[in-house]
Amino acid sequence: MKNLLAGVQAELLLHFLDVPNDECLVRLHARNAAHSHTFVVDDAQFDRITSYFVAPTREEEFNIIWH
DSSP states (O other), X not given: OHHHHTTOOSOOEEEEOOOOHHHHHHXXXXXXXXXXXXXXXXXXXXXXXXXXXXXXXXXXXXXEEEO
């Protein structure tokens, strides 16, 4: 990610939403039920996607804003 942003002439901020998976699933179910978009993610897809996720660390040298 940093390589993609290296040439940008702006302050780079990474907003990280530190939300437990249970809460994310509640939000995902609500979003899917609203039918506000065509891409619907089921619980199995969510589990598969989040199994690869690693939270950012300060060592990555991003300006991280934790929410």
